[in-house]
Amino acid sequence: MDLKQKLRESVFYGILDTGYVAKDMMFEKCKQLIDGGCGLIQLRAKKETHLEREKIAEEILPLFRSENAPIFIINDDIELAMQIDIAGLHIGQDDMPPEMAREFLGKNKVLGLSTHSIEQAKNADTLSDILDYFAVGPLFATQTKPGRIPVGLELASEVKAMRPKLPWFCIGGVNLNTVESVAKSGAERIVAVSDVLKPEDTASAVRELTQKFLHHKTA
Template structure:
């Protein structure tokens, strides 16, 4: 049985975190202070660095019960026995991903509009990453910004648990949770912050406040 909590989903960025060591440090501190899932995303890296960093991240996060999700690199996820993988619309098809990782891994899929959400193979996907909700600078190839009003419309018909992504900073998480998201995925709101612990704690408080 897959158990995961999308509430505060940290996406690690090599540039903002200051390379592999910074990513590992960021993940550790964030997990200690309430991050519920961590994704390794490093589109420009060679596979060896992916493998080495993911191996350490898994060793750090497993004892805390925080799932490590690998972005796109299914082979790396399998090599280190990560909790799951996240893929975009132009990555390996979900049917192939699920066949490779088996039934027990977490599989996430990016979606940026109603058509992509409706087309998601619901029996094969565990959650959707929907965005960008706000303008973002950490993903140059991001889809057009959805905006909060349209995001709320999408949430009214969501077929799966949803984590929102895209430009989410402190103060921007509560409206997203109020709109119906199950969690928020953040990059620069934690990566590169001078006080990672405080940044994580404040975001989690904001999310929990919006729910109550």
């Protein structure tokens, strides 16, 4: 399966966030995200240095070498994404422009962008020759992004109505309590962070949230 097809078929995007996972648990939590069925997994280590991120990435990299492994994404570290042959990159609105990121990454790596408004989502979708996916959020207030004003479910509905060419994911406060409303808003794919990283059995948490999302999405 090629990367674009794998992206389109992905429902759950997992984030291995050092804000929720201890350094000595990174490999085990990553394995559990994979066992839970994540189509993509992003390493997000905002407070760590490049060398610390590199060490974590090298530790978990063997988990992404198998044929059916999820897509491996690095958050906002172009240098590290370029170092690792199979790593893609996720950037935000305040990071380098997608065109520049693509130039550095080359053609065959996955590149994603965060969006926080309908204008940003529309702009992202016009870059379908540069980007591979975009994320929409945060839908709800979340401790993962403290201080970020939530965009609300209306934005997910507006993006759905756009009929984007690119795959898109809803992020921010997606959990067992909110996932029904997220599904009914028109979301096609979801990202969850704390709701699946905090439980001891992360794989079961991912499966439960995914199943609930799909149930309400098709209901």
